[in-house]
Amino acid sequence: MSSWHIPDGLRERYLEGTLEPALAMSVDAHLGGCADCRAAVPYDKDWLDASWARLEAELITPRLSLSERLLRHGGVPDHLARLLSATPTMSRAWLAAVVAVLAFAVLAAREQAEFLPAFLVVAPVLPLAGIALAYGPRVDPAHELVAATPxxxxxxxxxxATAVLAxxxxxxxLASPLLPAPPGLAAAWLLPALAAASGCLALSSRLPVPIAALAVAGVWLAIVGTGHSLGDWLAVFGPAPQIGYGVAALLLTYRFYRVSTR
Ligand SMILES: [Zn+2]
Structure with a gap:
């Protein structure tokens, strides 16, 4: 320590805040290294404690996003809520796209009944797009981090995928009752959607997730296209195919479960 100490006059101007910045900084620097001068600076312990607490709250406590707060409020465990809401911003774009596509499909079907198939065909594809976008190194800033965790x-x-599907x-x-169709037909997209999502999961053990999603979407469009070319697009939404989608969803989910717990 040098023998120089902050003179009273300088300290007073420092405490009043009237020192020019360069001088104030050198007083700061000296205070940092000199316990004697620090002892001469009066301070309010309560104010200091409160200010540390505020700093801590700002820097250490994570700021919860709206989605994370909603998830926690809904009873989702903290670590899951954090993980789910750390999904990339792209998933927000996906959400907006889903709302837009569904709204458009409903409006089109209400305008002209022959647009009804569009809704039923598109609804199972939407979760696939969401799954592809919500996972993977290229779109996920948290990927490196979570890749190193259990x-x-x-x-x-x-x-x-479950969050996206839900x-x-x-x-x-919510959109289905707005369709100009009987409830059974308006909900005919549900089992295909479940089957497609579980198919995507099952394929993901062999293919990158976006490719798996594309492949499954292709299969679904081929099924729909076959129905259309046979002259009856409704056929692929009939009772027998629905049972098929349901069974496929169960089997594919089981397969994914077996592969992922091996
Ligand atoms: Zn000093």
Whole structure:
């Protein structure tokens, strides 16, 4: 320590805040290294404590996003809520796209009944797009981080895919009653959507998630296209195919479960 100490006059101007910045900074620097001068600076312990607490709250306590607060409020465990809401901003774009597509499909079907198939065909594809966008190194800023945790891989994929599916099913479910169709037909997209999502999960053990999603979407469009070319688009939404979608959803989910817990 040098023998120089802050003179009273300088300290007073420092405390009043009237020192020019360069001088104030050198007083700061000296205070940082000199206990004697620090002792001469009066301070309010309560004010200091409060200010540390405020700093701590700002820097250490994570700021919860709206979605995270909603999830926690809905009873989702903290760590899952954090993980789900750390999904990339792209999933917000996906959400907006889902709402837009569903609204457009409903409006078109109400305008002209022959547009009804569009809704039923598109609804199972929407969760696939969401799954593809909500997972993977290229779109996920948290990917590096979560890849190093036990939640990496299939479990994380399942968590996010389930969230994506739940959101799509709720949104399409809200839109369905607005369709100009009997309830059974208006909800005919549900089992295909479940089968498609579980197919995507099952394929993801062999293919990158976006490719798996594309492949499953292709299969679904081929099924619909076949029905259309046979002259009856409704056929692929009939009772027998619905049972098929349901069974496929169960088997594919089981397969994904077996592969991911191996
Ligand atoms: Zn000093």
């Amino acid at each position: 939640m990496a891989g299939p479990r994380l994929l399942l968590t996010r 959101v799509s099913v709720v949104l399409a479910g």
